[in-house]
Amino acid sequence: MTPALRAAVEKYLIDPSQEGAWQALAFVDLDACDNAAGMGSPPLASVDLDGCGSTARMGLPPLVFIDLDVCDRSALAGSLPPFPVIGIGDPDHPLSVTLDAVLESPVDAEALIKQVERAPRAAAVTVQLLRTAEALPLDRALVLESLAYGLLQGSEEYAAWLSARRPAEPNPDGRVVVERRDAVLHVTLDRPRARNAINRVVRDQLYEAFTVAAADPEIRSVKLRSVGEAFSAGGDLEEFGTTRDPATAHLIRMHTLPALAVARRPEILDVHIQGACIGAGVEISAFAGRVTAASTAWFQLPELAMGLIPGAGGCVSVPRRIGRQRAALMILSGQRIDAQTALRWGLIDAIEDQPPVTTI
Template identity: 55%
Template sequence: MDAMRLEPWMLRLDWREDERPFALVDLAQWPRDEPFDPLPPVPLVGLGDPADPRAAAMDVVIEPPITLEALATGIMAAPRAAAALVDLLRATYALPLREALVAESFAYAMLQGSDEHRGWTGARQSAPAAPAAPPPPPGHLHVERDGATLALLIDRPEARNAIDRALRDALFDAFTLAALDPAITRIRLAGAGRSFSMGADLTEFGTTVDPVTAHAIRMRTLPALALLPRVDALEVHVQGGCVGSGLELAAFAARLTASADAWFQLPEVGMGIIAGAGGTVSVPRRIGRSRAALLMLSGKRINARTALAWGLVDAVAEGPG
């Protein structure tokens, strides 16, 4: 790991000749009058106190429970996706929500056509097949209106509430309804069973191979886009696994609570892609760009206690509150 530690002058090397997957800076040793600009075209990783004013110039600063080794492993598993992620976060962190979601979709579509993502899908397809089991039923979203409250329940416990096309479209329709009806002042979203949602249904990955078509579909069906006018009304409670697109959507909530057994993960970079359901927009706005990058680049889980300390959730409770 020491081989990737950079001396101050090394950030001014010609990066066309530098193939390191990330740049590592020890904030305690970096001269205080030495700038970090221009940023390299790879993740800029800081070691030291996250409260150090210079930490804001980093893409990510290491902090528990995620280690440098875990972060390095995540980056090196898919360095092109990792570099694309930090470029996207740099560009969109201060953008309005809709513009940031459009940029995320472009980046996601580009990575869908990458060698890294094709390598992940190829390895998954060539893995030994598990004993045949009946596929879980399509996802169902229970929608109930009670006065000014719209209650939504993701109900696909057989698949740990993995979000398939049916659920995605139902969520889009429900959020569109809320956006069109000003009498709805509260949207409550929950998941049935032991997990809130384990993210996108992996069996649907690769069904749209053209990145341009995939982007066009997202611009017409992405639940986060329909939700944008009413994010201030959304309340979410999560339990068990809150992964991938499930977390990406939940993080838009004005109030997000979690049971003590909840855990959170964004594993997409390891698949050669990035969070593509709004997570590069929602998660950084809850926990900051550095912690969002730490979670996304490492692909590691954090528990409810860490999520509360980081601001990812607003409270830990056994039910909505």
């Protein structure tokens, strides 16, 4: 570990070789933790809980780092604690698959810490969901993601984000152009002035198109493309918070989430990405059997900054493409990755500079 990295993570760095350190984190007694001061026992002496936000009141840090170079298998016996546990060191270390993530380029430790400190509850829900969902079938994992998303829609962190943003009237404009040519269904996002943000209109039309493809065995390929400089800016922020009841929002997602239709035949989906691919754009494309991207494309999952998790299927699709640990890095840090990193990680299958799609 470099001195700069150690300095960045020192506040949350624990030594799992210290007797009892891991067990103290994994099996913390919340009944005895009225405040951060109650956690001053020797096993947690190296974790500074000051300024940890809401989780400090529960006696829990927002995250911890462990140095894999000084960690053996016995040090991580037992279940993970209910918050992110990030390793530093060799990503091929035998214990790396146990942790929520192993820090690696291009993710910056300071950016990750800042993001998690700002939304510790959403970060905790993120890693617990990822740990559980990876063992579930696609359809059941998507239900679990929606339930977790709904939980956070009722949280203080999400409410704070909503109250801080400038209100705007939702824009109902938007369309998805669907055209069948023999055994190929061409689906095109055509909302370029909104950077192909996915509002209710676009969401519903995507769901209908993917449902048709899933139900028709004669359709052998679905080619998803978009018009303009950006593939998709993700969910339309102007519509966030318009459905205030989380239970109602969950029921709506279970009837209209495009990922539910894609998940019935994900192998036939073929996606090409240009420019920005954010949020739901990443989440939907990650289901595809084949994903290509322009050399200038970039990818981002920014939902944690809103007090949320990816809610368009990304907590299911992205880990199954790049692994739970790298998916956690993308979500917890909120940082962009470029096309070259996406290719190395497996988020895309090839870099191809294709001709732009024009309005049909």
